[in-house]
Structures are given as C-alpha cells and as structure tokens.
Amino acid sequence: MRTLKPKHQRLVLVVVALIALLAAGLLAAYALRSQASYFYLPEQLLADPPEIGQPVRLGGMVEEGSLATDSDGVTMRFMVTGRENSRIPVRFSGIAPDLFVEGSGVVAEGRLASNGVFVADNLLAKHDENYVPRELQDMEQHQAAEMAEETTVGLE
Amino acid sequence: MIAELGLAALWLAAALAALQTVAGFLSVRAGQGAEIAALIRPASMMQGLLVAFSFAMLLWLFAITDLSVKLVAANSHVDKPLIYKLSGTWGNHEGSMLLWVTVMAAAGALIAAVEHRLPERTMYATLGAQGLVALGFYGFLLLSSNPFERLPVPALQGMGLNPLLQDIGLALHPPTLYFGYVGLSVAFSFAVGALLTRSVTPDFARAMRPWVLGAWVFLTLGITAGSYWAYYELGWGGWWFWDPVENASLMPWLAATALLHSASVLASRDALRTWTIMLGVVAFSMSMIGTFLVRSGILTSVHAFAVDPERGTFILVLLTLYIGGALLLFALRANTISEGKRFSVTSREGALVFNNVMLSAILAIVLLGTLYPLLTEAFNVRVSVGPPYFNPVGAIFFMPMLLVMGVGPLLRWREDRPDRIRSELALFAALIIAAIVLLSLLVEIALLPLLGLAMGLGLAVASFMPLRSRQLGRIPAATWGMVLAHFGITVALIGMASESAFSEEELVALSAGESATVGPWTVTLEAVEPVAGPNWTAIQGRLSARYGDSEPVVLAPQARSFWAPPQQTTESALSTRWNGQLYAVIGDPAGEGRFQLRLWWKPFVTLIWYGGVVIALGGVLALIGHVLNDLRRRHRERRLDEQRSEEEALGILSGEERL
Numbered sequence: 001m002r003t004l005k006p007k008h009q010r011l012v013l014v015v016v017a018l019i020a021l022l023a024a025g026l027l028a029a030y031a032l033r034s035q036a037s038y039f040y041l042p043e044q045l046l047a048d049p050p051e052i053g054q055p056v057r058l059g060g061m062v063e064e065g066s067l068a069t070d071s072d073g074v075t076m077r078f079m080v081t082g083r084e085n086s087r088i089p090v091r092f093s094g095i096a097p098d099l100f101v102e103g104s105g106v107v108a109e110g111r112l113a114s115n116g117v118f119v120a121d122n123l124l125a126k127h128d129e130n131y132v133p134r135e136l137q138d139m140e141q142h143q144a145a146e147m148a149e150e151t152t153v154g155l156e
Numbered sequence: 157m158i159a160e161l162g163l164a165a166l167w168l169a170a171a172l173a174a175l176q177t178v179a180g181f182l183s184v185r186a187g188q189g190a191e192i193a194a195l196i197r198p199a200s201m202m203q204g205l206l207v208a209f210s211f212a213m214l215l216w217l218f219a220i221t222d223l224s225v226k227l228v229a230a231n232s233h234v235d236k237p238l239i240y241k242l243s244g245t246w247g248n249h250e251g252s253m254l255l256w257v258t259v260m261a262a263a264g265a266l267i268a269a270v271e272h273r274l275p276e277r278t279m280y281a282t283l284g285a286q287g288l289v290a291l292g293f294y295g296f297l298l299l300s301s302n303p304f305e306r307l308p309v310p311a312l313q314g315m316g317l318n319p320l321l322q323d324i325g326l327a328l329h330p331p332t333l334y335f336g337y338v339g340l341s342v343a344f345s346f347a348v349g350a351l352l353t354r355s356v357t358p359d360f361a362r363a364m365r366p367w368v369l370g371a372w373v374f375l376t377l378g379i380t381a382g383s384y385w386a387y388y389e390l391g392w393g394g395w396w397f398w399d400p401v402e403n404a405s406l407m408p409w410l411a412a413t414a415l416l417h418s419a420s421v422l423a424s425r426d427a428l429r430t431w432t433i434m435l436g437v438v439a440f441s442m443s444m445i446g447t448f449l450v451r452s453g454i455l456t457s458v459h460a461f462a463v464d465p466e467r468g469t470f471i472l473v474l475l476t477l478y479i480g481g482a483l484l485l486f487a488l489r490a491n492t493i494s495e496g497k498r499f500s501v502t503s504r505e506g507a508l509v510f511n512n513v514m515l516s517a518i519l520a521i522v523l524l525g526t527l528y529p530l531l532t533e534a535f536n537v538r539v540s541v542g543p544p545y546f547n548p549v550g551a552i553f554f555m556p557m558l559l560v561m562g563v564g565p566l567l568r569w570r571e572d573r574p575d576r577i578r579s580e581l582a583l584f585a586a587l588i589i590a591a592i593v594l595l596s597l598l599v600e601i602a603l604l605p606l607l608g609l610a611m612g613l614g615l616a617v618a619s620f621m622p623l624r625s626r627q628l629g630r631i632p633a634a635t636w637g638m639v640l641a642h643f644g645i646t647v648a649l650i651g652m653a654s655e656s657a658f659s660e661e662e663l664v665a666l667s668a669g670e671s672a673t674v675g676p677w678t679v680t681l682e683a684v685e686p687v688a689g690p691n692w693t694a695i696q697g698r699l700s701a702r703y704g705d706s707e708p709v710v711l712a713p714q715a716r717s718f719w720a721p722p723q724q725t726t727e728s729a730l731s732t733r734w735n736g737q738l739y740a741v742i743g744d745p746a747g748e749g750r751f752q753l754r755l756w757w758k759p760f761v762t763l764i765w766y767g768g769v770v771i772a773l774g775g776v777l778a779l780i781g782h783v784l785n786d787l788r789r790r791h792r793e794r795r796l797d798e799q800r801s802e803e804e805a806l807g808i809l810s811g812e813e814r815l
C-alpha cells in the first residue's frame with residue numbers, strides 16, 4: 001500500500017469497511033433467520049409445531065384450575081389455552097413472576113419437548129398496569145373477541 | 157407557581173435555541189466579524205442556565221409532592237421516601253425527556269463557555285447545529301410531553317412510582333447514562349460544524365477529543381451501573397439481557413469508542429478525516445435512535461414509559477430530519493475534505509482502522525438484531541431476538557478486535573515491521589494458546605467462554621506491554637489511560653466468560669432448618685418472617701450461608717408487596733467474596749411450609765463491573781492527559797507569541813533609536 005496515493009488509500013479503506021459491514025449484515029441476516037425465537041399462539045403451535053428443541057415463545061391464557069406444583073415444590077405444570085379449544089401443557093421450573101395467576105395471560109419462553117409438553121425456561125406475565133408484554137396486549141383483545149363470539153352465538 | 161416558572165423557563169430556552177441557531181448559521185454565511193455572532197455564545201450559556209432552572213423546578217415539585225401537577229400525581233406518592241421522590245423526577249417519560257434536554261443544553265453551554273481552540277467560524281456552525289438539535293427536542297417536550305401540566309383537580313395521594321424503580325439505581329443510572337448519551341450531541345455538532353466550514357483538521361480532532369472522552373466515560377459508567385442494577389434488582393441472576401433498551405445504550409457506546417480511536421488517529425497523524433466525521437454523526441444518531449426506541453413505546457420493556465403513537469411519530473420525524481440532514485451534508489461535503497496522510501497496513505493506524513471496522517460491524521449486528529422484530533412485525537410475524545443471536549454473531553467480530561487490541565498499541569505510527577515486536581507477539585500468542593489448552597483439559601467449558609477466558613488472560617499481560625522498556629515516570633497520562641482502559645476491557649471480559657462458564661444454579665423448596673448446596677456454599681433457611689418498610693410489606697427469608705468451612709454469613713432476600721402502585725418485586729440478597737458472588741432469591745410458598753429458593757454461585761462475576769469502572773477510569777486519565785497537554789501547548793504558544801512581540805517591540809525600539 002506504500003505506493004498508493006492518498007486518494008487511492010481512502011478508496012481501499014472505504015472498500016474494506018464496506019466489505020466488513022456487508023459481511024456483518026449478511027451474517028446477521030443469516031443468523032437472525034435461524035436464531036430468532038418465534039412467537040406462537042396455542043392454536044398455531046398445534047397446527048404447525050416448531051422443531052423439537054427450537055427456542056420459541058408461547059403466549060396464551062393460563063387455564064383456570066390447571067395449575068399444579070410437583071412435590072419438589074419448584075416445578076409447576078399448567079395448561080395454556082388459545083382459540084379453537086387449543087390447549088398446550090407447560091412445565092416450568094423456577095420462581096414464577098409475581099402476577100402469574102390462573103386465568104391471566106402469560107408468555108412462556110422455552111421449547112417444545114418430544115412428548116408434546118412445552119418446557120419453559122422463563123415466564124413473562126403482566127408486570128404492572130403500565131408494562132404488559134407486547135404479545136399480551138393483543139391477547140386480551142383476542143380473549144374479548146372470543147367472549148363476544150361465544151355470547152353472540154345463536155342470537156342471529 | 158413553581159410549575160409555571162419551570163414552563164416559562166423552558167419556553168424561553170427554546171426561543172434562545174432558535175436565536176442561537178439562526179445567529180449561528182447567519183454568522184457562518186457572513187464570515188468573520190458578523191455582529192450577530194456576538195449573540196451566539198451568550199444565548200447558548202443562558203439557555204443552559206434556563207433549562208437547568210426548569211429542571212430544578214421539576215425536582216422541587218417532586219420533592220414537595222405537588223399533586224396539582226399531573227406528572228407528579230401520576231408518578232409519585234406522598235408516602236415515598238424523599239430520595240425516591242427526587243429520583244422519581246426522571247423515572248417517567250416527561251421528566252426523563254426534560255433531563256435529556258437539560259444535559260443537551262448544559263453540554264452546549266459548556267462548549268460555548270470554554271471551547272476557544274477552534275476557528276470562531278467553526279464554533280458558530282457548531283453552536284448553531286447544537287441549537288438546532290436542541291430546538292427539536294424542546295419542541296417535542298413542550299408540544300407533546302409537557303412535564304409541568306396542571307390537573308384541574310389536585311390528586312389526593314398520587315399513583316406512586318413503579319417499585320422496580322424505587323431503588324438507589326434510579327438515582328444514579330439514568331443521569332450518568334444521559335450525560336454520556338446526550339453528551340455525544342457535542343460530537344455531532346462538532347462534525348456538522350467542521351463539515352459546514354470545511355475545517356476537518358488535526359486541531360479539530362484535538363478539540364473534539366476531550367468532549368467525546370467525557371461523554372464516553374459517563375456512558376461507560378452509566379451502562380455499568382445499569383447492568384449491575386438490572387442484575388440485583390430484577391432478581392433473574394443475569395447481568396445483560398440484550399433487551400432493546402440495553403442495546404440502545406450499547407450502540408452509542410460502540411460508535412463513541414470507534415470515534416475516540418479514529419479521532420486519535422486524526423489528531424496525531426492527520427489521517428481518517430472523513431471517517432472521523434462520519435463516526436461523529438453516527439454516534440449521536442445512535443443516541444437519537446435509542447431515544448426513539450425507548451421513548452416511542454414501539455418496543456416493550458420496563459424502560460418504555462410512553463405508549464403513545466403521536467410521540468413516537470414526533471421523535472421519528474426529528475430523527476429523520478437530523479440524521480438525514482447530517483448525512484446529506486456529509487454526502488455533499490465529503491469529497492471536499494482533502495485526504496489525510498498515508499499509512500501502511502502494519503502500523504498503529506492500520507490497527508486502529510481494523511478496530512474501527514470491527515466496532516462498526518458489531519454496531520451493525522446489534523442494530524439489525526434490535527430492529528429485526530420491528531421489521532418482521534410489519535409482516536405479522538412475531539419474533540424475539542436474544543443471546544443465541546447476539547452472543548455468537550457478535551463474538552465473530554469481537555474476538556479478532558480483541559486480538560488486534562492486544563498488539564495494536566505496540567506498533568509504530570505510519571509504518572512498522574511485525575518482526576520488530578516479534579517477542580511480544582510470541583508471548584501474547586503463547587499465553588492464549590496455553591490458556592486454551594489448559595482450560596479445555598482441566599474443565600468442561602463451552603467454546604465462547606473458553607475463548608473469552610483465554611483471550612482475557614493473554615490480554616491482561618498484553619495490555620501492559622506498551623509500557624515495556626519505558627521509564628514509568630515519564631509516560632504521559634493519556635498512555636496510562638489507554639493501558640488502563642484496555643486492561644478494563646480485559647477484566648470485564650474475564651468476568652463475563654467466568655460467569656457464563658462456571659456459574660452454578662440451584663432451585664429448591666426448603667422448610668425452615670433445611671439446607672441446600674450451590675457450588676462451594678451451603679445455604680440454610682433459618683426462618684421466613686414478615687417485615688415492613690415505609691411503603692411496602694414483605695416476606696423475608698433469613699438464610700445463613702457458609703462458604704466451605706468459614707463463618708456463616710446472613711442473607712435476607714425478600715419478596716416485597718408495594719401498595720402504591722400495587723405490585724410485587726423480588727429483592728435479591730448478595731454475598732460478595734473476592735472470588736465471586738452468592739445470589740439468593742426467595743419465591744412463593746411451595747406447600748408443606750416450604751418456600752422456593754433460587755441460589756446462584758457466580759465466580760468472578762463482579763469483575764464485569766469492576767472492569768467497567770476501570771475502563772471509565774482509563775477514560776478519565778486520558779481526558780486529564782489530553783487537557784493538560786493542550787494547556788501546556790497553548791502556554792508554550794503564548795510564550796512564543798510574547799517573545800516574538802517583545803522582540804518586535806525591541807526591534808522597533810532599536811529602530812527608533814537609530815532614527
């Protein structure tokens with residue numbers, strides 16, 4: 001590079017920087033496609049399940065009366081329900097978030113095990129009035145829509 | 157009355173910003189000696205004072221809990237301890253935006269007051285740009301998020317502050333972060349000023365460098381404090397979650413780090429002119445993008461207060477105008493900046509260019525990962541991007557950068573032969589390879605932490621190699637700063653790698669008297685008892701934790717229930733030793749009188765934050781070094797000038813005598 005004129009050196013620098021950034025971009029695009037964890041509703045998880053062991057998020061309502069704790073005191077099992085009577089069994093070991101109760105919305109981060117149980121590493125529940133996980137904002141609307149559907153059945 | 161005073165001061169400041177902008181750009185056109193130019197600096201300083209006054213008024217309103225002000229009523233509570241009343245000032249959207257413009261105006265006032273090294277015309281353009289950016293954010297504050305709005309009927313008690321934010325962390329983390337975040341606006345304005353007046357010179361880089369360093373130090377401390385706060389307050393045992401808001405603070409840091417290094421090439425060697433300007437624009441653009449991501453409510457996070465599409469649109473428009481405008485100016489002017497000096501690939505400049513390119517690549521990766529969920533949402537696909545993406549992809553660029561960081565400072569400027577530093581290179585490589593071999597033989601460890609630890613150990617030695625065969629007393633402060641900052645990176649790296657390689661976790665349900673072990677610790681649950689604080693009640697576990705055979709320490713993790721607003725938080729309890737931290741969280745009752753306990757033993761985790769502090773300390777040393785250097789240089793120049801004028805005077809005298 002010693003023989004290059006300053007102008008050419010700048011050109012080389014720009015090209016090198018562009019190549020590196022392009023490489024970063026391509027790598028990012030590739031990795032994002034494979035590493036991003038997709039969000040599933042229970043009915044979607046049943047209709048088109050993700051690969052076993054792939055990290056995904058599952059969002060739905062915690063079914064009333066389904067919450068049970070194993071004898072070790074730290075493993076919880078419950079059902080997450082969605083539309084069309086879809087139900088997914090979920091297992092979670094850990095300390096549940098404070099506002100995690102039956103009948104409320106939840107987003108579970110984890111993966112589907114081969115026996116059809118969703119193994120959650122982490123649960124996200126409503127934090128407070130101001131902070132609702134994005135996925136749960138719609139959940140309440142969709143729940144409301146479902147309620148409306150049920151109550152209007154047969155009225156027409 | 158106080159609220160009205162604050163609001164009036166804010167409007168006045170906005171008017172002064174407009175004046176500063178107009179006067180600034182008119183003076184640039186008119187050139188030296190324009191009369192209107194005399195207004196610029198006073199306008200900028202006055203503006204800083206007015207906004208500071210306005211901010212003080214808001215602090216006062218929060219201190220006395222004036223519930224006729226909407227913001228106070230919505231975010232404070234009469235029963236809250238005073239410190240959280242005060243820090244609650246910026247624990248909400250409007251207050252934190254006021255802090256934002258306060259820092260912006262203060263930075264502008266400071267450069268107006270003390271920066272006299274640049275040509276006056278460049279300063280006019282710089283202050284004009286600073287005023288223009290500030291004006292947009294005053295507009296945002298006054299038109300869409302007025303912090304001083306009154307309620308028609310005063311509230312009785314106030315809604316209270318999110319309990320997660322009722323912590324000393326809130327008093328420290330946001331202001332420090334903002335000083336860094338918004339302090340980078342100075343780099344932006346300098347870059348615009350230099351482009352407008354076509355004065356991209358080593359002098360310009362020397363003038364800009366201390367400002368960038370100052371902002372960078374605050375940013376480093378702010379990120380470090382935020383990370384530690386999230387670590388102990390959230391009770392999840394993690395110290396970095398790749399949350400969009402964390403990324404929003406990391407991106408300006410990456411850009412500012414690159415800018416620091418390229419500015420030092422420009423200052424010392426007059427190379428990388430356009431690149432430095434570009435980074436100056438990018439760094440603050442990242443701050444603005446971060447503000448947009450956090451403040452628009454477009455992303456969910458505990459940090460996102462405002463879920464108001466109008467505000468989001470407002471910031472987006474500002475963002476487009478400023479970033480777009482600066483980039484356009486850059487595109488128009490870039491080819492008029494003459495090229496700097498040449499250098500060969502194996503030289504200090506070459507290494508710094510490599511570092512810059514890698515930092516930019518990491519920046520691109522973080523930015524893409526942060527924006528990707530927004531992109532897919534447009535196609536109705538919801539994804540979240542987390543550590544499985546950021547860690548490996550970032551590491552691909554981070555690792556080579558670290559290697560070059562180890563050897564780059566050993567190279568000479570302009571041109572060097574690698575075989576001159578043969579022995580240092582060999583030592584560095586030998587350390588890393590030995591560490592890799594030993595670690596992979598002795599312990600079971602994943603690839604990334606293994607590489608991290610090995611490089612950390614090699615770099616711990618390599619970062620001090622620039623000091624070899626030099627007289628320690630005569631090394632300039634700036635060099636000590638660099639060595640220390642690089643060493644800080646190493647310390648933090650070892651902490652991160654060690655935390656991810658050796659952490660042990662135990663999740664158990666215990667009744668009183670039972671014990672659990674995690675790593676070298678034996679933890680016994682002595683009792684669970686109710687406790688009460690000023691605005692909460694809690695169940696508190698009393699744990700006695702014994703490290704090996706040593707004396708037991710008492711830990712008291714709590715699950716707190718606040719009543720304003722009604723919310724529960726987990727308060728973790730930590731026991732710190734020189735070689736790591738025990739982290740304990742108490743959960744729900746688990747039946748049969750048992751309580752859930754989650755315990756972590758995290759070897760050397762504290763190095764992460766010590767590293768951050770050491771990096772910042774290095775920055776402070778470099779800052780002191782550069783400023784001292786500059787003062788000395790100016791002193792010398794003044795002496796030379798005096799001598800010359802004395803000589804001239806003598807010459808005239810002797811000439812007169814001759815007459």
